[in-house]
Amino acid sequence: MSPGPQSGGQERGSMERKMVELEDTGLTFATEVDLERLQALAAEWLQVIGEDPGREGLLKTPERVAKAWAFLTRGYRQRLEEVVGGAVFPAEGSEMVVVKGVEFYSMCEHHLLPFFGKVHIGYIPDGKILGLSKFARIVDMFARRLQVQERLAVQIAEAIQEVLEPQGVGVVVEGVHLCMMMRGVEKQHSRTVTSAMLGVFRENQKTREEFLSHLRDGTA
């Protein structure tokens, strides 16, 4: 029953789907998460840390926590085909496409605390390109799970590889980790850069250099 990052979205069709509205955001989404159970756990969590779930300020907190966590982990219940939709288009040419500064918000799997930042993506097409807005959707699908930053980069790169079968893909993730900053460790390394390179981005140093130089010039 532990939904590992690799098992996301596959065998969940049989579970009940509910529409949830996120307070203050105007955002509505469908979820199969057992919200009542999560709510009960959140109330217990409050007790364990020494709080009183019955005090006024916390009365609605377990419900909010349950909804927020359903949202923050909704990537487990998304599928790549659905996320990409019909946005793969035929294209000629093999110029590098670079998409810079895609925002992400994720939760570290070691402490359940946020890490967030930007993803930069480059690929060299081999007959297929993807609508620009879909890169943000792919990033979001993998960020809205428990993650480590290294795996986030790899999963995004592999997803683009799967969808576009390009000559190569490069993904660079820059993240700030609250689990490090708030616990007072490694403050000097709180901003972390990880990358994943596939195909010509891995094999050809010139291609990799070209991608990284795109990331250096201008603001992301």
Ligand SMILES: [Zn+2]
């Ligand atoms: Zn952590």
